[in-house]
Amino acid sequence: MPPYLAEPVPLFGPEFAADPHTTYARLRGYGPVAPVLLAPGVPAWLVTDYQAALSLLRDQVTWSKDPRTWQAGMPADCPVLPMIGYRPNVLFTDGEEHARLRAVITDSLAMIDLGLLRSEVLRVADQLIARFGGSGRADLVTQFTGPLPAMVFNRLFGLGDEYSPHLLSALAGMLEATGPEEATAAGAAFFACVHDLIAMKSRVRGPDLASWYLDHPARLSTEQVTQQVVLTLGAALEPTANLISNAVSVLLSDRDYYSSLANGSLAARSAIDEVLRREPPMANYGTHYARHDVVFYNTYIRPDEPVLISFAAVNAGIGGGMPGSSGGGAHLAWSAGPHSCPAKQPAVLIATTAVERLSSSLGDLELAVPRNQLPWRPGPFQRALVHLPVIFGPLNQN
Numbered sequence: 001m002p003p004y005l006a007e008p009v010p011l012f013g014p015e016f017a018a019d020p021h022t023t024y025a026r027l028r029g030y031g032p033v034a035p036v037l038l039a040p041g042v043p044a045w046l047v048t049d050y051q052a053a054l055s056l057l058r059d060q061v062t063w064s065k066d067p068r069t070w071q072a073g074m075p076a077d078c079p080v081l082p083m084i085g086y087r088p089n090v091l092f093t094d095g096e097e098h099a100r101l102r103a104v105i106t107d108s109l110a111m112i113d114l115g116l117l118r119s120e121v122l123r124v125a126d127q128l129i130a131r132f133g134g135s136g137r138a139d140l141v142t143q144f145t146g147p148l149p150a151m152v153f154n155r156l157f158g159l160g161d162e163y164s165p166h167l168l169s170a171l172a173g174m175l176e177a178t179g180p181e182e183a184t185a186a187g188a189a190f191f192a193c194v195h196d197l198i199a200m201k202s203r204v205r206g207p208d209l210a211s212w213y214l215d216h217p218a219r220l221s222t223e224q225v226t227q228q229v230v231l232t233l234g235a236a237l238e239p240t241a242n243l244i245s246n247a248v249s250v251l252l253s254d255r256d257y258y259s260s261l262a263n264g265s266l267a268a269r270s271a272i273d274e275v276l277r278r279e280p281p282m283a284n285y286g287t288h289y290a291r292h293d294v295v296f297y298n299t300y301i302r303p304d305e306p307v308l309i310s311f312a313a314v315n316a317g318i319g320g321g322m323p324g325s326s327g328g329g330a331h332l333a334w335s336a337g338p339h340s341c342p343a344k345q346p347a348v349l350i351a352t353t354a355v356e357r358l359s360s361s362l363g364d365l366e367l368a369v370p371r372n373q374l375p376w377r378p379g380p381f382q383r384a385l386v387h388l389p390v391i392f393g394p395l396n397q398n
Helices: 014-018 020-028 050-058 095-109 114-132 140-145 147-157 161-176 180-203 209-215 222-252 255-262 268-278 311-316 344-361
Strands: 033-039 042-047 137-139 284-290 294-296 299-301 307-310 389-391
Touching (some): 033 307, 042 050, 050 284, 050 307, 095 209, 095 222, 114 147, 140 147, 140 222, 140 344, 147 209, 147 344, 180 209, 222 344, 268 311, 284 311
Parallel strands (some): 042 307
Protein backbone atom coordinates (compact mmCIF):
# COMPACT_ATOMS: atom_id res chain seq x y z
CA MET A 1 0.00 0.00 0.00
CA PRO A 2 1.42 3.46 -0.87
CA PRO A 3 2.24 5.39 2.33
CA TYR A 4 -0.17 8.23 1.52
CA LEU A 5 -3.05 5.72 1.63
CA ALA A 6 -1.92 4.04 4.86
CA GLU A 7 -3.17 4.78 8.35
CA PRO A 8 -0.56 6.84 10.24
CA VAL A 9 1.38 4.81 12.81
CA PRO A 10 1.61 6.29 16.34
CA LEU A 11 5.07 7.08 17.70
CA PHE A 12 3.78 7.26 21.24
CA GLY A 13 2.14 5.07 23.86
CA PRO A 14 3.45 2.21 26.02
CA GLU A 15 3.81 -0.31 23.18
CA PHE A 16 5.98 2.03 21.12
CA ALA A 17 8.07 2.99 24.16
CA ALA A 18 8.68 -0.65 25.08
CA ASP A 19 9.61 -1.84 21.57
CA PRO A 20 10.06 0.92 18.98
CA HIS A 21 12.04 -1.27 16.59
CA THR A 22 8.96 -3.38 15.86
CA THR A 23 7.24 -0.15 14.79
CA TYR A 24 10.25 0.87 12.68
CA ALA A 25 10.25 -2.51 10.94
CA ARG A 26 6.57 -2.03 10.12
CA LEU A 27 7.22 1.49 8.83
CA ARG A 28 10.05 0.34 6.59
CA GLY A 29 7.48 -1.87 4.90
CA TYR A 30 5.93 1.31 3.45
CA GLY A 31 9.23 2.28 1.78
CA PRO A 32 11.76 4.98 2.69
CA VAL A 33 9.04 7.37 3.91
CA ALA A 34 6.07 6.42 6.09
CA PRO A 35 3.08 8.20 7.69
CA VAL A 36 3.17 8.59 11.47
CA LEU A 37 1.47 10.41 14.33
CA LEU A 38 3.69 12.41 16.70
CA ALA A 39 0.78 12.85 19.11
CA PRO A 40 -2.98 12.36 18.78
CA GLY A 41 -4.07 14.44 15.81
CA VAL A 42 -0.52 15.46 14.81
CA PRO A 43 0.46 13.67 11.55
CA ALA A 44 3.94 13.70 10.03
CA TRP A 45 6.20 11.75 7.71
CA LEU A 46 9.10 9.62 8.98
CA VAL A 47 12.17 8.81 6.91
CA THR A 48 13.40 5.31 7.76
CA ASP A 49 15.97 4.73 4.99
CA TYR A 50 19.64 5.70 5.35
CA GLN A 51 20.21 7.04 1.83
CA ALA A 52 16.90 8.91 1.84
CA ALA A 53 17.83 10.50 5.15
CA LEU A 54 21.23 11.63 3.85
CA SER A 55 19.62 13.01 0.71
CA LEU A 56 17.18 15.11 2.71
CA LEU A 57 19.65 16.30 5.35
CA ARG A 58 22.11 17.56 2.74
CA ASP A 59 19.57 19.21 0.40
CA GLN A 60 19.03 22.85 1.41
CA VAL A 61 17.38 23.71 -1.91
CA THR A 62 14.34 21.46 -1.49
CA TRP A 63 14.09 21.42 2.29
CA SER A 64 13.83 24.05 5.02
CA LYS A 65 13.99 23.86 8.81
CA ASP A 66 11.42 26.65 9.26
CA PRO A 67 8.18 25.14 10.66
CA ARG A 68 5.97 28.24 10.52
CA THR A 69 3.88 27.16 7.51
CA TRP A 70 3.02 23.92 9.31
CA GLN A 71 2.62 25.64 12.66
CA ALA A 72 0.06 28.10 11.27
CA GLY A 73 -2.34 25.19 10.83
CA MET A 74 -1.83 23.73 14.30
CA PRO A 75 -3.65 24.70 17.52
CA ALA A 76 -1.63 26.76 19.98
CA ASP A 77 -1.83 23.94 22.52
CA CYS A 78 -0.36 21.27 20.20
CA PRO A 79 1.70 19.08 22.57
CA VAL A 80 4.74 18.76 20.28
CA LEU A 81 5.20 22.52 19.78
CA PRO A 82 7.78 22.80 22.57
CA MET A 83 9.97 20.39 20.59
CA ILE A 84 9.37 21.32 16.93
CA GLY A 85 7.55 24.67 17.04
CA TYR A 86 9.38 27.71 15.68
CA ARG A 87 11.91 29.63 17.74
CA PRO A 88 14.46 32.15 16.42
CA ASN A 89 17.43 29.85 16.95
CA VAL A 90 19.89 27.98 14.78
CA LEU A 91 17.73 24.85 14.62
CA PHE A 92 14.85 26.56 12.83
CA THR A 93 16.73 28.84 10.43
CA ASP A 94 18.32 28.41 7.01
CA GLY A 95 20.97 30.06 4.87
CA GLU A 96 22.98 33.06 6.06
CA GLU A 97 21.08 33.48 9.33
CA HIS A 98 21.64 29.83 10.18
CA ALA A 99 25.36 30.21 9.44
CA ARG A 100 25.59 33.32 11.63
CA LEU A 101 23.84 31.71 14.60
CA ARG A 102 25.71 28.42 14.22
CA ALA A 103 29.05 30.27 14.27
CA VAL A 104 28.21 31.61 17.73
CA ILE A 105 27.70 28.09 19.02
CA THR A 106 30.60 26.38 17.24
CA ASP A 107 33.08 29.17 18.05
CA SER A 108 32.07 29.13 21.71
CA LEU A 109 32.19 25.35 22.00
CA ALA A 110 35.69 25.44 20.49
CA MET A 111 36.81 27.56 23.46
CA ILE A 112 36.10 24.73 25.93
CA ASP A 113 39.28 23.25 27.37
CA LEU A 114 38.67 19.54 26.85
CA GLY A 115 41.22 18.59 29.47
CA LEU A 116 39.44 20.68 32.06
CA LEU A 117 36.12 19.31 30.87
CA ARG A 118 37.29 15.74 31.42
CA SER A 119 38.53 16.67 34.88
CA GLU A 120 35.15 18.19 35.68
CA VAL A 121 33.32 15.06 34.51
CA LEU A 122 35.56 12.91 36.71
CA ARG A 123 34.97 15.20 39.68
CA VAL A 124 31.19 15.11 39.24
CA ALA A 125 31.18 11.35 38.62
CA ASP A 126 33.17 10.71 41.79
CA GLN A 127 30.86 12.99 43.75
CA LEU A 128 27.75 11.18 42.52
CA ILE A 129 29.21 7.68 42.98
CA ALA A 130 30.19 8.58 46.55
CA ARG A 131 26.55 9.36 47.33
CA PHE A 132 25.30 5.85 46.52
CA GLY A 133 28.45 3.75 46.46
CA GLY A 134 28.09 2.49 50.02
CA SER A 135 24.56 1.14 49.54
CA GLY A 136 25.28 -1.58 46.98
CA ARG A 137 22.37 -0.56 44.78
CA ALA A 138 21.26 2.49 42.79
CA ASP A 139 18.96 3.82 40.13
CA LEU A 140 21.57 5.19 37.77
CA VAL A 141 19.08 7.34 35.83
CA THR A 142 18.22 9.44 38.86
CA GLN A 143 21.50 9.09 40.73
CA PHE A 144 24.17 9.20 38.04
CA THR A 145 23.39 9.39 34.32
CA GLY A 146 20.76 12.13 34.66
CA PRO A 147 22.47 14.48 37.14
CA LEU A 148 25.98 14.16 35.70
CA PRO A 149 25.49 15.94 32.34
CA ALA A 150 23.25 18.52 33.99
CA MET A 151 25.89 19.36 36.58
CA VAL A 152 28.67 19.44 33.96
CA PHE A 153 26.78 21.57 31.42
CA ASN A 154 25.58 23.85 34.19
CA ARG A 155 29.23 24.62 34.92
CA LEU A 156 29.97 25.11 31.22
CA PHE A 157 27.19 27.70 31.06
CA GLY A 158 28.03 29.30 34.40
CA LEU A 159 25.03 27.92 36.30
CA GLY A 160 25.10 26.47 39.80
CA ASP A 161 24.30 22.82 40.60
CA GLU A 162 21.03 23.90 42.20
CA TYR A 163 19.58 24.45 38.70
CA SER A 164 20.13 20.82 37.62
CA PRO A 165 16.89 19.28 38.97
CA HIS A 166 14.77 22.09 37.50
CA LEU A 167 16.37 21.83 34.06
CA LEU A 168 16.06 18.05 33.95
CA SER A 169 12.43 18.11 35.04
CA ALA A 170 11.52 20.77 32.48
CA LEU A 171 13.30 19.00 29.63
CA ALA A 172 11.67 15.68 30.45
CA GLY A 173 8.28 17.38 30.41
CA MET A 174 8.94 18.89 26.98
CA LEU A 175 10.10 15.59 25.48
CA GLU A 176 7.32 13.46 26.92
CA ALA A 177 4.35 15.83 26.90
CA THR A 178 1.16 14.37 25.46
CA GLY A 179 -1.11 17.18 26.61
CA PRO A 180 -0.98 20.96 26.13
CA GLU A 181 -0.89 21.87 29.83
CA GLU A 182 2.20 19.83 30.68
CA ALA A 183 3.96 20.90 27.48
CA THR A 184 3.35 24.58 28.18
CA ALA A 185 4.38 24.30 31.82
CA ALA A 186 7.58 22.44 30.97
CA GLY A 187 8.56 24.94 28.30
CA ALA A 188 7.93 27.87 30.62
CA ALA A 189 10.00 26.30 33.41
CA PHE A 190 12.93 25.69 31.09
CA PHE A 191 12.86 29.25 29.70
CA ALA A 192 12.68 30.66 33.23
CA CYS A 193 15.98 28.96 34.17
CA VAL A 194 17.69 30.28 31.05
CA HIS A 195 16.32 33.82 31.50
CA ASP A 196 17.80 33.83 35.01
CA LEU A 197 21.15 32.74 33.60
CA ILE A 198 21.25 35.39 30.86
CA ALA A 199 20.21 38.12 33.29
CA MET A 200 23.05 37.10 35.60
CA LYS A 201 25.65 36.90 32.81
CA SER A 202 24.53 40.22 31.33
CA ARG A 203 25.63 41.80 34.61
CA VAL A 204 28.81 39.77 35.25
CA ARG A 205 30.65 37.77 32.60
CA GLY A 206 32.64 34.62 33.28
CA PRO A 207 34.69 31.95 31.47
CA ASP A 208 31.55 30.15 30.29
CA LEU A 209 29.44 29.49 27.22
CA ALA A 210 26.72 31.98 28.12
CA SER A 211 29.28 34.80 28.40
CA TRP A 212 30.98 33.75 25.16
CA TYR A 213 27.62 33.77 23.37
CA LEU A 214 26.97 37.30 24.66
CA ASP A 215 30.42 38.54 23.59
CA HIS A 216 30.62 36.82 20.20
CA PRO A 217 31.43 39.10 17.23
CA ALA A 218 28.07 38.23 15.67
CA ARG A 219 26.64 40.59 18.31
CA LEU A 220 23.43 38.72 19.04
CA SER A 221 20.70 40.46 20.97
CA THR A 222 19.94 39.34 24.51
CA GLU A 223 16.85 37.53 23.22
CA GLN A 224 18.84 35.80 20.49
CA VAL A 225 21.43 34.67 23.03
CA THR A 226 18.64 33.37 25.25
CA GLN A 227 17.23 31.35 22.36
CA GLN A 228 20.63 29.83 21.48
CA VAL A 229 21.27 28.89 25.12
CA VAL A 230 17.82 27.27 25.36
CA LEU A 231 18.62 25.22 22.28
CA THR A 232 22.14 24.26 23.33
CA LEU A 233 21.13 23.21 26.81
CA GLY A 234 18.09 21.33 25.56
CA ALA A 235 20.13 19.53 22.90
CA ALA A 236 22.90 18.69 25.36
CA LEU A 237 21.39 17.62 28.66
CA GLU A 238 18.77 14.98 27.92
CA PRO A 239 20.49 13.36 24.92
CA THR A 240 23.81 13.09 26.78
CA ALA A 241 22.12 11.65 29.86
CA ASN A 242 20.23 9.17 27.70
CA LEU A 243 23.38 8.24 25.81
CA ILE A 244 25.13 7.31 29.07
CA SER A 245 22.09 5.39 30.38
CA ASN A 246 21.58 3.48 27.15
CA ALA A 247 25.27 2.64 26.93
CA VAL A 248 25.44 1.32 30.48
CA SER A 249 22.24 -0.73 30.04
CA VAL A 250 23.59 -2.37 26.87
CA LEU A 251 26.99 -3.00 28.42
CA LEU A 252 25.50 -4.63 31.50
CA SER A 253 23.33 -6.89 29.37
CA ASP A 254 26.51 -8.39 27.86
CA ARG A 255 28.77 -9.48 30.72
CA ASP A 256 31.75 -10.37 28.53
CA TYR A 257 31.64 -6.96 26.91
CA TYR A 258 31.32 -5.13 30.22
CA SER A 259 34.15 -7.15 31.75
CA SER A 260 36.47 -6.23 28.89
CA LEU A 261 35.55 -2.59 29.34
CA ALA A 262 36.03 -2.69 33.11
CA ASN A 263 39.40 -4.38 32.64
CA GLY A 264 40.54 -1.70 30.24
CA SER A 265 40.90 -3.95 27.20
CA LEU A 266 38.11 -2.27 25.25
CA ALA A 267 37.76 1.48 24.87
CA ALA A 268 34.62 3.07 26.26
CA ARG A 269 34.44 5.15 23.08
CA SER A 270 33.69 2.03 21.02
CA ALA A 271 30.83 1.22 23.39
CA ILE A 272 29.43 4.73 23.03
CA ASP A 273 29.63 4.53 19.24
CA GLU A 274 27.86 1.18 19.22
CA VAL A 275 25.03 2.54 21.36
CA LEU A 276 24.71 5.62 19.15
CA ARG A 277 24.00 3.23 16.31
CA ARG A 278 21.75 0.81 18.20
CA GLU A 279 19.94 3.08 20.69
CA PRO A 280 20.45 6.73 19.65
CA PRO A 281 19.16 9.00 22.44
CA MET A 282 17.36 11.23 19.93
CA ALA A 283 15.53 8.53 18.02
CA ASN A 284 13.30 10.64 15.76
CA TYR A 285 13.99 14.30 15.05
CA GLY A 286 15.73 16.41 12.38
CA THR A 287 12.39 17.88 11.29
CA HIS A 288 12.30 19.45 7.81
CA TYR A 289 9.65 20.99 5.56
CA ALA A 290 9.45 21.03 1.78
CA ARG A 291 9.83 24.52 0.27
CA HIS A 292 7.20 23.53 -2.31
CA ASP A 293 5.14 20.47 -3.18
CA VAL A 294 7.58 17.65 -3.79
CA VAL A 295 7.64 13.93 -4.58
CA PHE A 296 10.28 12.43 -2.31
CA TYR A 297 11.03 8.73 -2.76
CA ASN A 298 7.58 8.17 -4.34
CA THR A 299 5.81 10.10 -1.56
CA TYR A 300 3.94 13.34 -2.28
CA ILE A 301 4.74 15.88 0.44
CA ARG A 302 3.34 19.40 0.93
CA PRO A 303 5.10 22.35 2.64
CA ASP A 304 2.80 22.13 5.66
CA GLU A 305 3.76 18.53 6.46
CA PRO A 306 6.67 17.86 8.85
CA VAL A 307 9.19 15.27 7.72
CA LEU A 308 11.27 13.73 10.51
CA ILE A 309 14.37 11.56 10.31
CA SER A 310 14.23 8.34 12.30
CA PHE A 311 17.87 8.13 13.34
CA ALA A 312 17.05 4.88 15.12
CA ALA A 313 15.41 3.28 12.10
CA VAL A 314 18.00 4.38 9.53
CA ASN A 315 20.84 3.23 11.78
CA ALA A 316 19.21 -0.17 12.25
CA GLY A 317 19.06 -0.57 8.50
CA ILE A 318 22.83 -0.32 7.95
CA GLY A 319 23.74 -3.64 9.58
CA GLY A 320 26.13 -4.37 12.40
CA GLY A 321 26.58 -6.90 15.15
CA MET A 322 26.78 -7.28 18.89
CA PRO A 323 28.57 -4.74 21.06
CA GLY A 324 32.25 -4.64 20.36
CA SER A 325 31.92 -6.02 16.85
CA SER A 326 33.46 -4.26 13.89
CA GLY A 327 30.30 -4.36 11.81
CA GLY A 328 27.85 -1.59 11.27
CA GLY A 329 29.06 1.35 9.17
CA ALA A 330 28.54 5.03 9.85
CA HIS A 331 25.49 6.04 11.83
CA LEU A 332 23.41 9.22 11.74
CA ALA A 333 22.92 9.74 15.46
CA TRP A 334 24.59 13.18 15.13
CA SER A 335 22.53 13.95 11.99
CA ALA A 336 24.34 15.20 8.86
CA GLY A 337 24.56 18.19 6.60
CA PRO A 338 24.47 21.84 7.72
CA HIS A 339 22.39 21.04 10.80
CA SER A 340 24.57 18.24 12.15
CA CYS A 341 25.14 18.41 15.90
CA PRO A 342 27.85 20.99 16.74
CA ALA A 343 28.38 19.60 20.26
CA LYS A 344 29.47 16.10 19.26
CA GLN A 345 32.99 16.36 20.68
CA PRO A 346 32.14 17.53 24.22
CA ALA A 347 29.11 15.21 24.38
CA VAL A 348 31.18 12.16 23.44
CA LEU A 349 33.91 13.13 25.89
CA ILE A 350 31.40 13.52 28.73
CA ALA A 351 29.64 10.23 27.97
CA THR A 352 32.83 8.25 27.46
CA THR A 353 34.46 9.61 30.61
CA ALA A 354 31.33 8.91 32.65
CA VAL A 355 31.15 5.29 31.46
CA GLU A 356 34.88 4.81 32.11
CA ARG A 357 34.63 6.17 35.63
CA LEU A 358 31.52 4.20 36.52
CA SER A 359 32.99 0.92 35.23
CA SER A 360 36.33 1.43 36.96
CA SER A 361 34.71 2.42 40.26
CA LEU A 362 32.06 -0.33 40.26
CA GLY A 363 33.63 -3.23 38.38
CA ASP A 364 31.05 -5.74 39.63
CA LEU A 365 28.08 -3.65 38.52
CA GLU A 366 25.02 -5.67 37.42
CA LEU A 367 21.50 -4.92 36.24
CA ALA A 368 18.97 -5.50 39.01
CA VAL A 369 16.45 -6.73 36.41
CA PRO A 370 16.88 -8.13 32.87
CA ARG A 371 17.25 -5.41 30.25
CA ASN A 372 14.03 -6.42 28.52
CA GLN A 373 12.19 -5.49 31.73
CA LEU A 374 13.61 -1.98 31.99
CA PRO A 375 10.94 0.74 31.62
CA TRP A 376 11.31 3.27 28.78
CA ARG A 377 9.96 6.80 28.75
CA PRO A 378 7.16 7.69 26.33
CA GLY A 379 7.27 10.17 23.48
CA PRO A 380 8.18 10.15 19.78
CA PHE A 381 11.52 11.93 19.91
CA GLN A 382 13.76 10.20 22.44
CA ARG A 383 14.97 6.76 23.50
CA ALA A 384 15.33 7.09 27.25
CA LEU A 385 15.04 4.89 30.30
CA VAL A 386 12.74 5.73 33.20
CA HIS A 387 14.95 3.81 35.64
CA LEU A 388 18.20 1.87 35.46
CA PRO A 389 18.34 -0.20 38.67
CA VAL A 390 21.73 -1.80 39.39
CA ILE A 391 23.42 -3.74 42.16
CA PHE A 392 27.11 -3.95 43.08
CA GLY A 393 29.44 -4.65 45.96
CA PRO A 394 29.19 -1.70 48.39
CA LEU A 395 32.22 0.57 48.36
CA ASN A 396 34.26 1.03 51.50
CA GLN A 397 33.90 4.75 52.02
CA ASN A 398 35.97 5.11 55.17
